[in-house]
Amino acid sequence: MSIVGEEEWMEEVKRELTLKNKPYKASPCIFSASTALLKEYKDAYVPQIVSIGPYHFRKEHLRGMETFKSEAARRQVVRIQSALSYPQFNFEQVIEKIRWREEDIKRCYDKGTPLRGEVLLWMVARDACFILEFFRNHLSGLQDDDIFCRYDYVFRPMYHPIFGPQSENPGVKSAIMKDLIKLDNQIPLFILHDVLDMEMRDSRSELDKLLRKVFDKFYYRPFEFCAQGESPRQDHILDIYHYFCLGVVASGNKNEVKLNVCCSCFTGSDGGQSSCFGCAPQQSENLQNPSQSKEWRVKVPSAVQLKNGGVKFKANGKNVVDIRFQGKTLTLPSLKLDVDSEIYIGNLVALENSSPYYKSKSMTSYIKFMYELCKTEKGVDVMREEGVLAGNLWQHSDAVRVFSLCKQSPLSRSQDLFEKTRRKLIKYCNRKFWTAAAILWNEFCNAYGSKPWLVVGGFGATIVLCLTAIQVFCLFKHCGPRST
Structure with a gap:
């Protein structure tokens, strides 16, 4: 650094220090x-x-x-x-x-x-x-x-x-x-x-009408609804767009949030990880209670495993965070994916994780939840079949890439809107032996049911292996009639 640069730096530091008590x-x-x-x-x-x-x-x-x-x-x-x-x-x-x-x-x-x-x-x-x-x-x-x-x-x-x-x-x-x-x-x-x-x-009201009309007519919307009224945050255009797409999450219990939304609802069709469904230890961002840092993060089973375990998926476009598990039905909002989804969803997630004003990270919570369900191609196929995923983004890798935006987005326990639903799904999958057995049997049928010759070949190989074992046993132990 030159002498002139050092002097300029010192002047700037001194000027900043004189403002330390000015809010x-x-x-x-x-x-x-x-x-x-x-x-x-x-x-x-x-x-x-x-x-x-x-x-x-x-x-x-x-x-x-x-x-x-x-x-x-x-x-x-x-x-x-x-x-x-x-x-x-x-x-x-x-x-x-x-x-x-x-x-x-x-x-x-x-x-x-x-x-x-x-x-x-x-x-x-x-x-x-x-x-x-x-x-x-x-x-x-x-x-x-x-x-x-x-x-x-x-x-x-x-x-x-x-x-x-x-x-x-x-x-x-x-x-x-x-x-x-x-x-x-x-x-x-x-x-x-x-x-x-x-x-x-x-001008404030007219600008709000202008932005709302443009967003409604021409912008990508991940869900089929839009928020009512004026946005409570008026910092920049992305703020308004976030409110338009997601509304405001009211204070209250997790998974029981309310949004100020105007639904233009549409009806969807009703409806990996290892086979050990439990709490996966993961570093927590919740600094207020570090003693729970190893137990709060609950990873849900994949969509394939849930379907094999008897869970039904129901697409529901009423609320962006209206994800609930009741009985054997997991209700999810229908998400529209197209070639621009990565840009729009990515910036909504980035805004939630950059700004301290977003205490409830609704889009980040949703993307993380969907990533755990759809991190494989088969998981994406299940979500499409059940109507949870819509749009023209047909490449499985592109859909998974959109959900993987959550990898760079930390989420603390207090900000995760779907923790209760996660725990309900884990409890369902671990409730009895027959549920786990049904999952394994359905996974076997899905993997080999469409390949009958592979099953027949495996069955024949098993018979040959058994006969060979009997033959070896008879070599070391006389199996014929005893001599008199």
């Missing part, structure tokens, strides 16, 4: 993906087309969208001019509107940001304009009475590679939509509120 106005709410996630699932977390926020600012492969960001800023200025009937309005006035937010913006990022002053303000303002323009034009082709769906008198409908209806250039727009919900590709939602507030009244 932050805001806690970090935008987090970067961990190194482990980026190593194994890089495409799920790194933006491919557009950068939002400082973490991917001006990266070479994302610079193609910079021109469209400037165009979005010009469009937003024209909209504000039209709304205010003030032709002299310019983008510098947007910057002045959010200038007082600079420190709050910096504190929203867990790793901070090297951008300061005008550069930071211009970056987040242009990004906000891009998001608003992209989403509102996505809805422009819909026949709806919503303010964002009506005929646009400022910019008449015409073909545009980015700012046009979803039916135009769908491949690029789908990639942008995925980039906009990635964990570290975010800006604070209050910047969108401030920019939109200059154009219309009640």
Whole structure:
């Protein structure tokens, strides 16, 4: 390190130490993906087309969208001019509107940001304009009475590679939509509120309607329901998307949680590990009670073993965490899997494990539970046959890869929503000898029932082996009649 660099470092440390007694106005709410996630699932977390926020600012492969960001800023200025009937309005006035937010913006990022002053303000303002323009034009082709769906008198409908209806250039727009919900590709939602507030009244409510309509019409939903009302967390777009897909888990007993959801229910069909079903010792993340670190984690048997043991699977789309085991029936929500599931589910899981605000990790708990059921190809087949897994992701390895996202996601005992169900399944499988015997017999039938010649050959080999043993026995002991 050079002498100049050392001096700059010392000045920065001294400046930070002088602020030690001053509380932050805001806690970090935008987090970067961990190194482990980026190593194994890089495409799920790194933006491919557009950068939002400082973490991917001006990266070479994302610079193609910079021109469209400037165009979005010009469009937003024209909209504000039209709304205010003030032709002299310019983008510098947007910057002045959010200038007082600079420190709050910096504190929203867990790793901070090297951008300061005008550069930071211009970056987040242009990004906000891009998001608003992209989403509102996505809805422009819909026949709806919503303010964002009506005929646009400022910019008449015409073909545009980015700012046009979803039916135009769908491949690029789908990639942008995925980039906009990635964990570290975010800006604070209050910047969108401030920019939109200059154009219309009640910007908070209108933005919530806009995002909800876009999520409902165009975004991937893992389950067939959506949350009602306004999200209790309004930090960034991924926060809103998480609430839209999963709702809020109310406080209460595990496996008896409630979600504020509006179900558009659909009916599914009714319905490894070793044969020792018990508590598998595993390091616990529950630091509050370390004495139980070796016994809390209960691993459920695979779906194949459960089916062989007489368990029936029932697909139920009412609740994301409505997983229950009653009698001999295991009720699960029906999960839609497609080629983009890894990206969307991966970022929901990453948000739960990065942000301290998510005390109940509903998606992480669900993915871990499903991984234990479906970690093999046969387990995936069972879940598909019973209607628990739907969608067009037919490759078994791809489905298992989605569930293996939980490997990089620690889950403490207090955060696992399905611990009670796990223990019920273990108790059922260990309740009597005949259950274990039924599991082994069904596994044998499944393995060899479709190969009759293999069974016949094995039976014949057993007979030959028995006759050979008798022959050897007779060599050492006279088996004939005794001589007189």
